[in-house]
Amino acid sequence: MLSKIVRTISNQLILFILVFGLYIIMHGHVTPGGGFQGGAVIASGVVMMIVAFGSSEIKKSLRERHLSVVESSGALIFIGMAFAGMGTIFFYNFLVGTPVFGGIPPTGPNPGNVWTGGVIPLMNLGVGLKVIAGLSAVVLAMALFSSGEEIEE
Amino acid sequence: MRQVVAWFVLITLVAFLLAGALLIHPFGYPPSDMDDYMIANSQAETANNNVVAAVLFDYRGLDTLGEATVLFTAVTGVLLLFRALKKREKKT
Amino acid sequence: MMQYIPYNIPFIAVALLMGVALFIILFKRNLIKIIMGIAILGAGVNLFLVTLGYRAGGVAPIYTVAPEGVMVLPVPQALTLTNIVITVSVIALMLTMVMFTYRHMGDIDAKKSRLLRG
Structure with a gap:
């Protein structure tokens, strides 16, 4: 966990990062952007929260099981x-x-x-959910493992 | 011996890359029949302004399906490996 | 061939970048450095695709308030997007395997570890 200044600024910034990523995903068919880029933006926001608060704090509200469900539903939207x-x-x-x-x-x-x-646009949304959940799950698993925390089954 | 083989492989590959770089079309003037068709017709055929999104999700949708499969497989493999590693460390 | 050389400097840069990546992959023994080499190889492929699709004086292939001029080729840009995602996936999987190797054998030197010796 980093200092209180970093935590406060991250708490304020995560909202704008989420809104900006959602804008990039949903305007992917009229402006530059799309599912992959917006998903990478939101996953970067999640990584920022993991760095600022530590993986053991993030683990209380973001679980890998739920991320797997979100990723599979994104893939199902795309294939459907x-x-x-x-x-x-x-x-x-x-x-x-x-x-x-x-x-x-x-x-x-x-x-x-x-x-x-x-x-x-709907395919962009599905791919965006998939990329958000996939990259967040990978980084969260690595952070949890290297900090010695329990990884949830 | 291994160093000699490695240098031979490296020099051969870089020579082929440089030959390809010199023999390819002039920079800025690519052959573009298929791309001209996509630029001219993507608004009428797929009803969106972004030609890259049209290529990604409509003309070459199977490509994106394979890419999504690769991403899904990689994430599944990472999570499986970490769980197996955790279980092994708990046992010993 | 000679008249193409001034126009083909971006392709020569691609060849040299991929040469650097191949040097790292072939000669380094640290597994983390090999993964860095593969990342540089992916960057070289991205640079090749973008320079392949560039058209002189072109604008981005998006019709929303597009300026005047020809549009660059859209298919190499879509392939670049595919390549970025696949590079990220492959690097995540390889880093996981390197962490596995380090926990299992206590070393990430490709020569010293018993299972990786070629």
Whole structure:
């Protein structure tokens, strides 16, 4: 556990890091970014909390079992979105034209509309959950092991 | 002997890399038939502005599926190895 | 071939970077240094893909308030993203195995450990 200054600043910063990562994930189809990048941003925030507070404090609120569940659900969202278009072809963008993320942008440079993209924002969300949980679980397991704490079964 | 073999392998690989770097297309002017098709048609076909996201999740979606599988397998392997290591240390 | 050389300096830089990585992988005996070499190799592949897809005067392939000009190739950028994630996964797994090796044998020298001797 680091000093009180570092802990206070980390407590204030983690909120902005989470909001920024979620913005990068959910705007992945109109601006630079996407699931992998936003997931890496949020996992970096989790690593910052682990460094500031120590892994034994983080272990009380963030368990590897729950991270496994989040990672598997992200993978299931991704594969489910791929299989849901199976009526036409694998990875078919079946949501274009429906009320959910169904807008079609005009051809050429345009101001950008979040409500477009079909299944791609949902796939970004699934991949983002997967990357957040995966990287956080790896770093948490390494930190717990090197500090001699118990790793939960 | 091992050092000689290692130097031979290193020099051969770097020579091939340098030859490839000199024989590839001029920097800044790549051959681009497939990418021109994707840039021209991604807005009409996949309905999003980001062509990289369209390639990642629509045109080459199977590639991303394999990548997600690699990430899942690596995380599973890391957690399994740490649990096995912990159990072994508790026993001895 | 000679007229290509001034235009191909980024590719030569890629070749030298990957040469440095191969030198580290082939000649160092510390396992942590070998993992660093593999990370540098992944960085070299990323640099190669980005320079492969660059088009002279190009802008990013995103149509949201895009400026004028041709767009760089999108497929190498997607492959770069794939390569970054796979490099991170492989390095996490290798670091775990090195920690396992250190706990098991008390050393991370590739020559001294009995199981890793080639």
